[in-house]
Amino acid sequence: MIEKFFTEAVLVGIIASGIRLATPYLYASIGETFGQRSGVLNLGVEGQMLLGAFAAFYVSLTTGNLWFGLLAAMLTGLIMGLGMAFVSINLQAVQGISGIGFYLFGLGLSDLLFQKLMGTVVTVSGFRPIYFPVLSDLPIVGQIFFNHNILVYGAYAMVFVAWFVLNKTTLGLKIKAVGESPEAADSLGVSVSKIRYLTISFGGMMSGIAGASLSIALLNVFQQNMTSGLGFIAVALVYFGGWRPIAVMGGALLFSMVNSLQLWVQVLNIPIPSDFAVMMPYVLTIIALVVTVQRVRPPSALTKPFERGH
Amino acid sequence: MSDSQLLPTGQKKINHLEMIEISKFFPGVIANNRVNFDVKAGEVHALLGENGAGKSTLMKVLYGLYPPEEGAIKLDGEQVVIGSPVDSIGLGIGMIHQHFMLVESLTVAENVALGLASTRGPLTDLDIVSQRIQELSEIYGLQVDPKALIWQLSVGQQQRVEIIKALYRGAALLILDEPTAVLTPQEVDEFFLTMRKMMDDGHALIFISHKLHEVLDISHRISVLRDGHMIGTIPVEGATKEKLAEMMVGREIGLKKERVSNEKSEKKLILKNISAQSDRGTPALKGIDLEVYSGEILGVAGVSGNGQKELAEVITGLRNVTSGQVVLEDEDVTGLSPKELINRSLSYIPEERMRDGMIKEFTVAENLILREYDQLPFANNGFLNLKNISTHSDEMIKSFNVKTPSQETTVKSLSGGNIQKLVLARELFRKPRTLIAAQPTRGLDIGAMEYVHLRLLEQREEGTATILISEDLDEILALSDRIAVIFEGEIMGIIDREEATTERLGLMMAGVVE
Numbered sequence: 001m002i003e004k005f006f007t008e009a010v011l012v013g014i015i016a017s018g019i020r021l022a023t024p025y026l027y028a029s030i031g032e033t034f035g036q037r038s039g040v041l042n043l044g045v046e047g048q049m050l051l052g053a054f055a056a057f058y059v060s061l062t063t064g065n066l067w068f069g070l071l072a073a074m075l076t077g078l079i080m081g082l083g084m085a086f087v088s089i090n091l092q093a094v095q096g097i098s099g100i101g102f103y104l105f106g107l108g109l110s111d112l113l114f115q116k117l118m119g120t121v122v123t124v125s126g127f128r129p130i131y132f133p134v135l136s137d138l139p140i141v142g143q144i145f146f147n148h149n150i151l152v153y154g155a156y157a158m159v160f161v162a163w164f165v166l167n168k169t170t171l172g173l174k175i176k177a178v179g180e181s182p183e184a185a186d187s188l189g190v191s192v193s194k195i196r197y198l199t200i201s202f203g204g205m206m207s208g209i210a211g212a213s214l215s216i217a218l219l220n221v222f223q224q225n226m227t228s229g230l231g232f233i234a235v236a237l238v239y240f241g242g243w244r245p246i247a248v249m250g251g252a253l254l255f256s257m258v259n260s261l262q263l264w265v266q267v268l269n270i271p272i273p274s275d276f277a278v279m280m281p282y283v284l285t286i287i288a289l290v291v292t293v294q295r296v297r298p299p300s301a302l303t304k305p306f307e308r309g310h
Numbered sequence: 311m312s313d314s315q316l317l318p319t320g321q322k323k324i325n326h327l328e329m330i331e332i333s334k335f336f337p338g339v340i341a342n343n344r345v346n347f348d349v350k351a352g353e354v355h356a357l358l359g360e361n362g363a364g365k366s367t368l369m370k371v372l373y374g375l376y377p378p379e380e381g382a383i384k385l386d387g388e389q390v391v392i393g394s395p396v397d398s399i400g401l402g403i404g405m406i407h408q409h410f411m412l413v414e415s416l417t418v419a420e421n422v423a424l425g426l427a428s429t430r431g432p433l434t435d436l437d438i439v440s441q442r443i444q445e446l447s448e449i450y451g452l453q454v455d456p457k458a459l460i461w462q463l464s465v466g467q468q469q470r471v472e473i474i475k476a477l478y479r480g481a482a483l484l485i486l487d488e489p490t491a492v493l494t495p496q497e498v499d500e501f502f503l504t505m506r507k508m509m510d511d512g513h514a515l516i517f518i519s520h521k522l523h524e525v526l527d528i529s530h531r532i533s534v535l536r537d538g539h540m541i542g543t544i545p546v547e548g549a550t551k552e553k554l555a556e557m558m559v560g561r562e563i564g565l566k567k568e569r570v571s572n573e574k575s576e577k578k579l580i581l582k583n584i585s586a587q588s589d590r591g592t593p594a595l596k597g598i599d600l601e602v603y604s605g606e607i608l609g610v611a612g613v614s615g616n617g618q619k620e621l622a623e624v625i626t627g628l629r630n631v632t633s634g635q636v637v638l639e640d641e642d643v644t645g646l647s648p649k650e651l652i653n654r655s656l657s658y659i660p661e662e663r664m665r666d667g668m669i670k671e672f673t674v675a676e677n678l679i680l681r682e683y684d685q686l687p688f689a690n691n692g693f694l695n696l697k698n699i700s701t702h703s704d705e706m707i708k709s710f711n712v713k714t715p716s717q718e719t720t721v722k723s724l725s726g727g728n729i730q731k732l733v734l735a736r737e738l739f740r741k742p743r744t745l746i747a748a749q750p751t752r753g754l755d756i757g758a759m760e761y762v763h764l765r766l767l768e769q770r771e772e773g774t775a776t777i778l779i780s781e782d783l784d785e786i787l788a789l790s791d792r793i794a795v796i797f798e799g800e801i802m803g804i805i806d807r808e809e810a811t812t813e814r815l816g817l818m819m820a821g822v823v824e
């Protein structure tokens with residue numbers, strides 16, 4: 001039984017779809033990494049993703065242009081991000097709670113719009129895998145690395161962009177300083193609120209793309225609550241990765257590999273109860289969080305609103 | 311003083327800065343009441359005042375951190391508006407804060423570069439910044455490694471980073487808010503050399519300190535604030551400690567209490583061959599043996615960073631030992647939790663009062679019961695007795711002379727010295743049988759310092775066994791019965807008070823074995 005399961009083709013399939021499935025996690029958690037590095041916890045990622053997923057799907061469906069869809073998702077996420085920034089920076093709200101508010105808002109609104117504008121589940125033909133001459137035809141390697149759509153590659157590219165921005169640029173320096181010691185940054189004339197606005201709205205935009213990657217690149221449908229907790233996992237992955245983009249990517253890959261394995265287990269009808277299989281990635285997340293989170297220190301000012309002179 | 315209008319850093323001098331009729335209010339407090347203050351190029355103008363007098367507030371107004379309710383600021387005769395640190399930095403004003411403004415997880419160079427335009431556009435240019443840091447270090451004698459992470463540096467080194475940060479931004483006027491409070495005597499000497507150099511070059515310096523001999527040593531003019539009012543400005547010529555103290559407090563102070571000889575009786579606290587590691591995992595304590603008797607103050611002298619912090623933490627249950635034994639009142643307490651030690655009547659005045667001593671977001675009343683929040687009379691069967699808590703904090707505020715608008719005020723809005731008084735109030739109120747006091751008077755004004763000394767001596771007469779960790783040799787010599795000198799995690803020797811001199815202790819502190 002097991003021997004039949006782990007054939008070469010199946011293994012390649014598991015790895016390839018693991019790489020692909022990491023896409024939405026990567027966009028969302030890299031965006032969230034920026035927010036948290038600057039000291040703001042955005043728990044509304046899931047809501048931003050849902051609205052992004054809907055916007056991308058609906059605009060793609062009506063205009064027939066996937067790029068317009070992607071743009072719509074980015075804008076939607078950006079607006080949601082600006083809202084979150086306003087609430088947590090100008091109104092100094094408790095970030096955990098307001099994030100949940102944004103999640104519920106996104107959940108409700110995306111469903112409402114779906115009911116009103118579409119009514120039934122339809123599909124679009126999403127982004128297709130890019131064909132790389134020669135490379136895509138290579139055995140094994142071709143299927144694993146050179147057979148994905150543009151949003152998958154974009155996600156991995158963003159990981160390195162994030163690493164670069166955080167470690168090599170003056171902006172990254174400001175982001176880290178604002179998240180560690182906003183008083184110190186402020187006393188040097190760095191605008192704490194400007195930086196936080198920037199990271200939170202960028203994070204929103206990334207969540208929007210994460211949603212789009214589901215609805216017009218991976219699954220190519222829109223359904224009510226189609227993210228089913230994915231946005232919250234993305235937040236957890238940021239902790240898991242210790243607020244470092246490369247490690248966050250490691251977490252996302254681990255998680256989606258297990259997820260992929262679980263899907264193949266179901267596809268191949270292996271006699272493991274499917275509920276149990278579906279549970280695996282989540283159990284893994286909890287274990288991974290417990291093991292890792294104590295190890296790394298979060299940004300000192302995480303979740304703390306900043307006000308000069310206090 | 312050089313006559314050029316430029317400083318060696320290339321920045322234009324600030325010839326005369328005036329603060330005119332400045333007022334600043336906080337809820338329930340008038341921190342500054344129509345205060346006039348000015349400083350000129352090439353001079354050190356000292357600002358004195360009791361804890362909570364409004365010194366830091368006045369300086370934060372100048373640096374653009376607080377908008378004043380009224381008043382004006384003139385720079386070389388022209389009125390300027392300083393709405394934020396961006397404005398003040400642009401005008402050539404720099405500030406070294408009482409509580410350092412450094413990002414601990416970043417390097418020295420990164421802290422200096424933060425917020426500045428880079429020569430490489432969006433990319434950082436830390437190599438160029440490091441080079442300039444080296445240049446500034448050489449001009450002003452401020453040795454520091456640009457690549458070091460802030461948390462790895464000693465307090466003295468961190469302060470150098472703060473000064474370099476300000477100079478790097480072209481500060482022509484420097485506000486120094488209690489810069490010497492955290493320095494060792496040697497570091498103070500070096501720091502004064504730097505200050506003199508800056509002064510000779512034509513920097514304008516504002517210097518806040520509670521140590522009157524320092525103020526008399528380095529200043530040209532001295533101003534005194536009391537309860538938000540400017541009492542007066544006098545030239546250093548003719549000023550005396552007594553005169554300044556009187557201006558500060560409004561009366562003569564003379565709380566001085568003599569140390570009476572005391573029968574030391576049973577051994578309270580014994581440390582047997584204690585070793586422990588620092589936060590960085592390096593050995594911090596190497597086989598420490600100490601005994602403290604009840605009714606005795608054992609002074610632990612030493613340059614900070616030689617294991618004092620770890621020593622205090624090992625005794626109070628905050629740090630694990632790698633080997634050795636702590637015996638408290640004939641019982642092995644090694645590895646017991648802080649709570650269990652508190653219940654054995656052990657009190658601790660931590661060095662880092664903001665981090666280890668207080669919960670900043672809690673109120674004064676809440677902070678005062680942090681140790682005994684779950685015991686009578688503050689709590690009964692899990693319910694807080696708010697009435698008793700309130701009466702208790704009123705008493706503490708009164709007897710320790712804490713300046714706070716109310717007991718409901720959060721601790722973070724109190725002045726530095728008043729926060730320290732609260733820690734002392736909480737730890738001494740319960741008349742501990744054993745007391746670990748680390749730098750208990752750092753940042754306190756002279757009146758408060760005398761008061762703390764008095765209380766420590768009173769505790770001693772009542773039989774408390776005290777370990778007094780201090781860098782201030784005057785304090786050590788004034789209070790201790792015996793003095794242990796700690797150097798690189800080892801006890802260099804223990805001598806009786808009668809045989810101790812500053813010179814002898816100084817040598818031992820530098821690692822010279824007897």
Ligand SMILES: Nc1ncnc2c1ncn2[C@@H]1O[C@H](COP(=O)(O)OP(=O)(O)OP(=O)(O)O)[C@@H](O)[C@H]1O
Nearest residue numbers: 336341361362363364365366367723724725726727
């Ligand atoms: N942010 C704030 N909010 C409310 N009250 C404040 C705030 N900052 C200072 N105060 C109050 O203003 C008064 C002056 O405080 P300030 O910090 O200027 O004193 P200080 O002279 O610097 O004292 P110290 O020597 O203890 O540092 C104090 O009573 C303090 O409680």
Ligand SMILES: [Mg+2]
Nearest residue numbers: 366408725726
């Ligand atoms: Mg002060």
